[in-house]
Amino acid sequence: MYKFGEINTYEGVLDLKGVVKEVDVEEMEEALNICDLSTLSQKYKTWIKHMPRVKPYYAVKCNDDALIVKELADLGAGFDCASKNEIKLALEAGAKSEDIIFANPCKPPSHLQYAKEKNIMASTVDTEFEIYKIFEHYPESNLVIRFRCEAKVAQCPLGDKFGCNAEEDAAALMLLAKSLGLSVIGTSFHVGSGCSEYPAYNRAIATAKNLFKFGELLGFDMKLLDIGGGFPGADDNKFAAIAEIVNMSLNKYFPDEKVEIIAEPGRFFVASAYTLVCKIHAKREVRAGKKVDVKMYYINDGVYGSFNCVLYDHQEVTVEHFLEEDDNLKKFKTLIWGPTCDSLDKIIEDAYLPNLSCGDLIAFPNMGAYTVPIASPFNGFMVPKTLYFKAI
Ligand SMILES: Cc1ncc(COP(=O)(O)O)c(C=O)c1O
Known part of the structure; x- marks a missing residue:
């Protein structure tokens, strides 16, 4: 039974x-x-087969069932957490603090303090207010600048809520971080959940490359590119088509293996x-x-x-x-x-x-x-x- x-x-x-x-x-x-739960290991294998250079940080928001999170931790995934409770869940499932990115660009201060207690080192930011908040509550944290680059078609576009303007604001945010003595380690974006305009990944990775150049000019050790989520849930052929575009872009713009590439897939793993x-x-x-x-x-x-x-x-x-x-x-x-x-x-x-x-x-x-x-x-x-x- x-x-x-x-x-x-x-x-x-x-x-x-x-x-x-x-x-x-x-x-x-x-x-x-x-x-x-066995589908998670099949999906993990599919991910590694098609995008071996990109480490998946599962977006816990997508399905925060403790057994799902544990299964993915056992498989070796990292975690994209949006809140204190999601960080707690990932840690309880056995994730190490370095395998977690605090990928909510608008964090309540108490959640940031919790991230500090737990040594969660990387946080996405997209406004000057968040940078000042991090300066006040967790200045040792590493910043990942999230910029806006949306697919023309997506189930859930996210750009109205998050992501700075890459041309007009990202450089200013990095300068602000520099003037406050904070460390910027990379950039992130999210093309929109359920993305069906795959070249958006290429546009975003090309934009990230320019921001990396600017960050390096400022003396930052730019070593993390986070390509976000947006990958399909059930259709692995569509996933393979996205992977081809992502791999091609990474080879073109980020051939240096020193840059760590991560993604924040949610739907892909659990749908x-x-x-x-x-x-x-x-x-x-x-x-x-x-x-x-x-x-x-x-x-x-x-x-x-x-x-x-x-x-x-x-x-x-x-x-x-x-x-x-x-x-x-x-x-x-x-x-x-x-x-x-x-x-x-x-x-x-x-x-x-x-x-x-x-x-x-x-x-x-x-x-x-x-x-x-x-x-x-x-x-x-x-x-x-x-x-x-x-x-x-
Ligand atoms: C910051 C962030 N990362 C990752 C995801 C997961 O996206 P998806 O389920 O499309 O992979 C979301 C979804 O809203 C998100 O907001």
């Missing part, structure tokens, strides 16, 4: 249908997350580790005359729970059913709603599924990124339970 709260093992391929049957998901109130299994508890048929136009299902998780990724992360989720596939299985236009009374709680409006009934289960693959840490029990509907698995 599979157990919650521990890591269940399997041989060969994880049999989702078997798990769902054995756990008796039909009897559960809340939805079930099936987390396969495909989770499949969410939900139960239909209500159904409605929208008719146009005598014909059923759309079948609607109401399920036990929604946009206030795991599917917050539909609202905040602009994810397009996909759905699978558990009926035996056969050529005669008629499919209908389907809309899936979450369980709350809010009409915003809409998960998918253009799926095609067979005729399903109350009590039937449906599954959503690739649900590991920007889902779990943000889910709330709004309207009294519980967030999903998670079952962990690992191949032996």
Whole structure:
């Protein structure tokens, strides 16, 4: 019998249908997350194969489940932490302080003091105010100047919130750091989460090269380039295409191996580790005359729970059913709603599924990124339970 709260093992391929049957998901109130920790080591291998020069610092914000963080620490990943609690989590998982970058350009002073206590040496900055704050609270810290360089298309652009103007402000920030006796060790950027304009990485790496030159002129030991996140979750072909561009740019602009290259992937590692299994508890048929136009299902998780990724992360989720596939299985236009009374709680409006009934289960693959840490029990509907698995 599979157990919650521990890591269940399997041989060969994880049999989702078997798990769902054995756990008796039909009897559960809340939805079930099936987390396969083995996908993390596969993703780690994929990363190293395609971008051997770039060390991944997992962006903890993407999924802060302690077992995920521990698994990645065991694999040798570093960590991008945005807060005191994320730093604590990474340290508890076994990460060393030098394997953590405090990559939130706007840090509360108490979090900065915690970073100091824990010897977290590198911090991203993008304003003069943050540089003065670091001067006051943690002057021994090493600064990484984050500049803005966005992809033309991304699921979640970040440039309105973070990143200094590389042409107009980055040099001034470095001069300020110099005048305060602080140390700048490199630059960082984030092209936007879920980036689909891959040459953005090339533009950003070329810009970083110019900033490195300026930093070196000021006498800084420029030794860290952080290429941020933005890598796809489930599609490793797309990842390989990005890696090709990144490698080419690094060879062109940063051939010197003395410069350490890191990245802050979130989605890449965890998206495909989770499949969410939900139960239909209500159904409605929208008719146009005598014909059923759309079948609607109401399920036990929604946009206030795991599917917050539909609202905040602009994810397009996909759905699978558990009926035996056969050529005669008629499919209908389907809309899936979450369980709350809010009409915003809409998960998918253009799926095609067979005729399903109350009590039937449906599954959503690739649900590991920007889902779990943000889910709330709004309207009294519980967030999903998670079952962990690992191949032996
Ligand atoms: C500073 C920073 N680094 C890394 C990430 C992770 O990005 P992704 O999940 O696209 O790899 C984010 C996401 O918001 C971020 O803000």
